[in-house]
Amino acid sequence: MPDPTADHQLNESTAPETRSASNDKAVVVGLYGVPGSGKTFLLNQLKPELGQEHFTFYEGSEMIAAVVPGGLDAFQKLEEHEKMPWRQLAIDTIGKECADSGRVAVVTGHFMFWSEEEEAGRPVYTQNDLNTFTHILYLDAPAEVVAQRRLDDTERSRPSTSVAHIYKWQRAEEVQLRRLCSHHGILFSRVFPHPTLLSKVSTLLRDFRHHTEKYNLSHAESRLDEALVTSEGQLETVLVMDADKTLAAEDTGALFWKMVSNSRRSGDEECTLKTLFSSPLGYSYTAFRQAALLYEETADDEEFDALCQDVASAVTMHPEFVSLLQLVAEQEHIGVVVVSCGLRRVWDKVLEREGLSKAVKVIGGGRIADGFVVTAAVKAALVSRLRDVHQMYVWAFGDSVLDLDMLAKADQAIVVVGEEQTRSKAIDAPLMxxxxxxxxxxxxTLLPSNASPLGDTTKLPLIQLTEHAFVDSVLCRRSRHAGLQVLHATDRNAAKLLMTPTRDSTVAGPNLRKAHHRVGWYLATEFLADVIGVEEYPIPHVQGHHTSGYRLFHEQQTLIVALMRGGEAMAFGVNDAFPLANFIHASRPDDITLHHLRGQLTVVLVDSVVNSGKTVVQFVQHVRNLHATIRIVVVASVVQAQSVSGGSLAQALARHAKLSLVALRLSDNKFTGRGSTDTGNRLFNTTHLP
Known part of the structure; x- marks a missing residue:
């Protein structure tokens, strides 16, 4: 359909923005639809349904009347260019009131006016609307109903308009609103007159009120915890798997929309997701939330379930995965979680058909009722939670760019490579x-086995899911309570910035000690707070009342030990983050005495560099001999990677429980500093000493 409002205003309003709907601003929901669609009627129904505590309701024309001297009559007498500032002031006023009150605003409004004799509609939205709205609901009443309402409306004088023109008007508004919303981070959904309309819109508005990226992750993490609860205390290993094009060759999202298109004899829906994810929203949280709204407006619950059943019937899982999962299902110490950006309901049905629904838990979305959407960041966060909070050994399987961060967080990463003509090429360069x-x-792993390998097989070695060595490595027992828990920031940009001055040969003495101090504070706040936990306590608020603050769990029962002399500067940084903790210096293990440990719950051993790990092992063993159950956390700037992946440090500490190691980075460099390259000498300007 040609754009009926191809004017400069639309062109100026399509510059991409990066903000996410409802993440960093007041929630303002536009209720749009052509005149006569029932916006005011619906707004008046919503007021008693939702109440005024968390929501506030505005009739757009009434707000304009309130801000324009002389009211609506004066406004309507203005020239079109004179109306624009008042429209902007009206929406700005709503946005400010909403931000000040913390309530969600629901605002009726018009997108364009279009009389039948005009070739194109006249847009009446403003850039301020696009900057203020976080969500837009479009009330898509049947054109025949709208035409009849306009004829029956005795309170307003409206020109007679044909059904065909109203339909064209509605479709033009929908097309342009979808495009504008995708360019401005606004979530958009059509809603339809139906006996359940009030319930549907109320549910959406309640969801819009609280759903942010942080809320989304919290719900996904809760779903993960629920999936593990029945096996808590038994699991040691978890397999985390992407679904589409990993467990099967099919893309269930594409199949869903193809079936929608076929059932309605229309080609409009077939590329809906492709259009969405190729828009400026990309694969963001907002994009996946928009996808959920697309599914909501496409089918009611019953029809959606039927479509998911049809899609599931068209999916064939790779037999290699079926046999692996059947084998894993027999193991009490191994769990399986499918984490899908696609439709949870489809994969529930696929796994049920294969007899795997009890053993394999699906974490995914697709509908508002699911409570969350799965993004690349969510996938990575769930793997991190399995490792760092639940202390599981994690295998991750994926096929796309959306899986890369998840693969990087896992203990073992498997890239599933399909046939060359159907697999995604977007992963090739980022993966390498x-x-x-x-x-x-x-x-x-190649599925099917005759698929061509991806990239250099020396960098990305081949494995087969059915080979004996691989299966043994998955099924082997691992005690999640023993050994070394390692958390590090090696691949993070923060680590790259923090480590630069520590490696710069021109930085020494006080400046180097300041750099190590910053590293200590960062590791304390980024990792130690998660390893040990935080607790809530009352603090006086700047506005005069009391509120909640947070500090390290049992901070006063935490002992920070600076391993001299390289660890002192970092240890002071840790102490800055946890000012209530005890602090001592130790040049050798027996500098720590039973007196120091009495009444303590955690010991934090801080050193600058861990090479072979010999010194750390001696300190840990000494502390453990004095106190068999105290938690020990080793904090270091640099740790030699081999020492914790199977070297002397890992072997020597394998039997110690409640032991964690936190590092800024893991290094493959086995170099040991001496003289001018020794960290301690550089810290204190003693590089000239032999």
Whole structure:
């Protein structure tokens, strides 16, 4: 359809913005629709349904009347260009009131006016609307109903308009609103007159009120915790798997929309997701939330479930995965979680058909009722939670760019490579970059087995899911309570910035000590707070009342030990983050006495560099001999990677429980500093000493 409002205003309003709907601003929901669609009627129904505590309701024309001297009559007498500032003031006023009150605003408004004799509609939206609205609901009443309402409306004088013109008007508004919303981070959904309309819109508005990226992750993490609760205390290993094009060759999202298109004899829906994810929203949180709204407006619950059943019937899981999962299902110490950016309901049905629904839990979205959407960041966060909070050994399987961060967080990463003509090519360059520059270690498996390998097989070695050695490595027992828990920031940009002055040969003495101090504070706030936990306590608020603050869990029962002399500067940084903790210096293990440990719950051993780990082992063993159950956390700037992946440090500490190591980065460099390259000498300007 040609754009009926191809004017400069539309062109000026389509510059991409990066903000996410409802993440960093007041929630303002536009209720749009052509005149006669029932916006005012719906708004008046919503007021008693939702109440005034968390929501506030505005009739757009009434707000304009309130801000224009002389009211609506005066406004209507103005020239079109004179009306624009008042429209902007009206929406700005709503946005400010909403921000000040913390309530969600629901605002009726018009997108364009279009009389039948005009060739194109006259847009009446403003750039301020696009900057203020976080969501837009479009009330898409049947054109026949709208035409009849306009004829029956005795309170307003409206020109007679044909059904065909109203339909064309509605479609033009929808097309342009979808495009504008995708360029401005606004979530858009059509809603339809139906006996359940009030319930549907109320549910959406309640969801819009609280759903942010942080809320989204919290719900996904809760779903993960629920999936593990029945096996808590038994699991040691978890397999985390992407679904579409990983467990099966099919893309269930594409199949869903193709079936929608076929059932309605229309080609409009077939590329809906492709259009969405190729828009400026990309694969953001907002984009996946928009996808959920697309599914909401496409089908009611019953029809959606039927479509998911049809899609599931068209999916064939790779037999290699079926046999692996059947084998894993027999193991009490191994769990499986499918984490899908696609439709949870489809994969529930696929796994149920294969007899795997009890053993394999699906974490995914697709509908507002699911409570969350799965993004690349969510996938990575769930793997991190499995490792760092639940202390599981994690295998991750994926096929796309959306899986890369998840693969990087796992203990073992498997890239599933499909047939060349159907697999995604977008992963090729980012995957190799992650391997070459970001330390990713992964294997690839070919499904089907005659598929061509991806990239250099020396960098991305081949494995088969059915080979004996691979299956044994998955099924082997691992005690999640023993050994070394390692958390590090190697691949993070923060680590790259913090480590630069520590490696710069021109930085020494006080400046180097300041750099190490910053590293200590960062590791304390970024990792130690998660390893040990935080607790809530009352603090006086700047506005005069009391509120909640947070500090390290049992901070006063935490002992920070600076391993001399290289660890002192970092230890002071840790102490800055946890000012209530005890602090001592130790040049050798027996500098720590039972007196120091009495009444303590956690010991934090801080050193600058861990090479072979010999010194750390001695300190840990000494502390453990004095106190068998105290938590020990080793904090270091640099740790030699081999020492914690199977070297002397890992072996010597394998039997110690409640032991964690936190590092700024893991290094493959086995170099040990001496003289001018020794960290301690550089810290205190003693590099000239022998």
């Amino acid at each position: 970059n992650a391997i070459d520059n970001n330390g990713l270690r992964a294997h690839q």
